[in-house]
Amino acid sequence: MDNRTEPTLPLELAEQPEVVPGQKIGYARVSSKDQNRERQTAELKKEKCFHIFTDTVSGSSTDSLGLDGALNYTRPGDQLVVVTSMDRLARC
Known part of the structure; x- marks a missing residue:
């Protein structure tokens, strides 16, 4: 007869948001x-964006x-939130 017991798994696993599909x-x-x-x-945070990327570049620059x-x-299932006001639309 074996008296060893299997190790128990934690009931509460730490959430790993970096692998959750469907992020903003x-x-x-x-x-x-x-x-x-x-x-x-601030608007992107209100939209609950998981990660926010930023640039400070001229509209004529191709390096962003x-x-x-x-x-x-961004992975399949994620949403890329870009436009926070209409005046930014033509500049992205």
């Missing part, structure tokens, strides 16, 4: 260091590391 991923952008993206990030990061981070 936010992206905020301003054109210059003089501009403030606080209004945009924050947008590239957001697109690379």
